[in-house]
Amino acid sequence: MNHPVSKKINGFVICDPGKCIGCHTCLAACYQSAKERGKVAKPRLTMVTTMGGTMPNQCRQCEDAPCAKVCPTGALEITEDRVAVNEQLCIGCKMCILACPFGCLQPASEPMPSVDYSTEYYVSPLETRNGSKTVAIKCDLCQGSEQGPACVNVCPVHALIHIKANDVSSLQIASKSNEAVASLISSMGEIKNG
Template sequence: MNRFVIADPELCIGCNTCMAGCSAVHKKQGLQVLPRLTVVKVGDKTAPMMCRHCEDAPCARVCPVNAITREKDAVVLNESLCIGCKLCGLVCPFGAITPSGSKPVDTPALLQNMVPEALLRDVPGSAPGTNPYLAWNAGIRPVAVKCDLCAFQEEGPECIRVCPTNAIHLVNNTAIGQSNNEKRLRAISMLSNTISPAEYQEGEK
């Protein structure tokens, strides 16, 4: 199975530290600065929503240039291959991919300035606050942004490391096995506390 990060809304306090940490480490790597997760509030609960690295990832299936692939049990996006078509974000069932305008890392020098600056001076840009899927600014290339599990650092996802309440966890085969075992033990404990052996045998008749 693919690894992914998930948050517990019972523990999340909506401090946005995860978003700030995500932005900082990716900026340091020369990648898109936009956070790969978004803290969402529903009622009195908050939790960051991020990519679930789907097994049959629709974003990878619709990408026309194969910029999104499966590597090391994760769905990863190569920012330098992205052409900014925004199809991946439109099909993501979690709204976890957002286009952001800037220059991606490793872009060939020959593509850095495709339009002469003199021709861009009088071209109107998008109004402030325009939805990123509709925004258009001359000379700025939109690039898809999604969770990469901070594969570039040994500590793993930065959001997990900086969360002050330990609300964010990495889900993998080991974590799922431990969780299932805990649930079984909890269920057995609850049964043993509420049903006597005699009652259980009577119910089996």
């Protein structure tokens, strides 16, 4: 059975939890990439640990992104192949954080580079008391980096995969669908016989 695959699919990074060893190398690379690209120097993914294992969680770059739809300033924008945050437009309202079904956005702040904190103490409406501006941060697939997502490039066990739009084929979907149905039928037979 062939499943139709939309022509408009954003790329995304996904982790194979069976391979992830929880080394946090991806978080370090994400931090460094953000810093080098002039973004808030914080990792854009979070490490999730459960009884079943460890893996990073990052933005799925939703085509109909709920985070972008609730943003009152347009700081979250759906671009050609990703959902990106314009940190200059973000007011730190955290509506996007509440709207994300995967928990992939987070608030972050750091001192504003335009203020010399050693000589002046100025609090603008966009700054918190400690002189930091809070903004939403999320994976942008290392937008502007020629090497692509840094987390994928540094993963020592190749647990992270950058799925590009043209990587998703109807044959892959059909194969996974058939496996899922076969697994369900098998488990139902075990329950019935057990």
